[in-house]
Amino acid sequence: MGIHIKGVIKATLFSLLITFAVIFVLALLAFFTSIAENILVGCAYGAVAIGVLLGSVFVSRAVQQKALIHALLLSLIYAVVLTVISFILNGMPMFNSRLAFIVIGIFAVGFVGSVIGK
Numbered sequence: 001m002g003i004h005i006k007g008v009i010k011a012t013l014f015s016l017l018i019t020f021a022v023i024f025v026l027a028l029l030a031f032f033t034s035i036a037e038n039i040l041v042g043c044a045y046g047a048v049a050i051g052v053l054l055g056s057v058f059v060s061r062a063v064q065q066k067a068l069i070h071a072l073l074l075s076l077i078y079a080v081v082l083t084v085i086s087f088i089l090n091g092m093p094m095f096n097s098r099l100a101f102i103v104i105g106i107f108a109v110g111f112v113g114s115v116i117g118k
Contacts, residue, residue, distance in 0.1 A: 007062050008070055012077045015055030022047035048102065052078055052109045053116075060117025068114045075110030079103045 026043050029035055055078070056071035063070050083099065 003066065003069065003073065004063055007059055008073050008077065011055040011059035011062070011070075011074050012081070014058055015051040015074065015078055016081065017051075018054050019047050019051030022050060045102070045105070048082070049105065049109045052106050053113045056110045056113025057117040060114045067118050068111070071110045071114030071117070072107060075107045078110075079106045082106075 023044060026040055026047065030037075030040055052075060055074050059070045059074050060067035079102075082102070086094075086099075
């Protein structure tokens with residue numbers, strides 16, 4: 001059996017949808033309450049982790065073999081899409097330690113999700 005690209009793309013879209021839904025709720029909370037900005041930054045990282053975790057669990061359960069490869073491929077696509085969106089919103093590419101931390105975290109959470117999904 002090979003890699004199921006359609007399943008990985010569907011799971012990546014699911015992950016991005018979950019992430020954006022959580023960030024939207026955080027934005028509403030920030031607008032209507034007086035939550036500190038530094039708390040929201042941590043919550044945004046948590047939203048990314050939740051999205052990748054649920055997506056990698058989803059793709060790992062959908063495939064019977066090579067769950068780790070599928071989950072890490074999801075993590076790669078997710079990291080690329082998130083980086084492109086960040087570049088578009090920031091207006092210029094910013095490669096720094098924060099981006100490296102986020103990408104490493106995405107792959108680590110994808111790995112954990114593949115273990116949970118199996």
